[in-house]
Amino acid sequence: MNTLGYVLLSIISIRPYTGYELVQIMAAASWKANHSQIYPLLSKLEQQEMLSFEYVEQIGKPNKKIYSITEKGEEALKDWIVSESPDPIIRDEFMMKIYAMKLIDTNTAKSLIEKRLAIFEEKVTSREATLQAIEKNHQETLKDITSKQFGRYIFFKRKHQMEKEEISWCKWVLSLIDDYSKTKD
Amino acid sequence: MNTLGYVLLSIISIRPYTGYELVQIMAAASWKANHSQIYPLLSKLEQQEMLSFEYVEQIGKPNKKIYSITEKGEEALKDWIVSESPDPIIRDEFMMKIYAMKLIDTNTAKSLIEKRLAIFEEKVTSREATLQAIEKNHQETLKDITSKQFGRYIFFKRKHQMEKEEISWCKWVLSLIDDYSKTKD
DNA sequence: TGCTGCATGTAATGTGTTACATGATTTG
């Protein structure tokens, strides 16, 4: 089984989801996967008895398959969790553009960073909404580190922290640009 | 041309490099690429006249090709820099394991996080060495945001910040685990 | 009436990883 398979098991271990929902969750977790990758994998995991699904017929909406993790799936997931993790893979095009920043003029650079700042400010806002929802709905369970919500909570906390740091970095760079512009006057 | 092609141009725009060196640089930038991907791409970019190379014969070591960016390459790179950047792709297995943390016992969870902490403490140490080297060698040029070193400097500063935040997150989680263990006694 | 959301699936293509291949020199 491949990494994405385990990642899906990991998410489904919190509670059952449809493939469609998993696409959104993965996007929110910055681990984007297309539905064309997720649907066949879910089928495969079901054939391997790592997952089971309930077919729900709907009216006015397409029917759906709600996948749950099986005993076998949980065992496989546990083994994966305690296995060595490779270094995180980060493919951030913006940061690689920053690397060669000197090729563009100061004003263009400034507007690129301002755009990045705006994008991350939005991310932080929506992340805060998610976190507040978790905090409200699971106030007491969050103190229990063995609760299902705890892992999800600290996961989102980390994402939130990262996004806030991106904002402060953008602001720092913008201040350096402004300082530089002043010395040129 | 694909994204990795532009990323290579971006790095080579700072100064000429060999394929072998590019593999190391990409790894340090958390954008890992194998040599089997880089070497053929460099050839392709050379054929497209985005890059040129100097063949250097060595004694005691294999010969090497030092690639430099061309005028055409710089123009293509500039267009890429000002183009829209997709959201960063982050594939962090460890964080997805944390998501399903409740499946493992508290002590195992604790040791996983301690391991992560140790890995990132090492990363921070080596990152600080790199940053100090840049600060020493380019003290004056760093104030000039149009210098070649500036982009590289703020890039590494961001990486450093991220790694430090990972450490503080790990420590925060460990403290939550300890608090929880105490309430159980 | 055209777009977005819900919901699933397959096929073709593009990208990334692992493995195969070579070989001298340095370090433990």
Next chain:
DNA sequence: CAAATCATGTAACACATTACATGCAGCA
């Protein structure tokens, strides 16, 4: 004496993205 470093290259395979395919409901 085995492993790592330097240095490049290709082939096979696995994984990811884009495109093709369907269809109803609700909204502007």
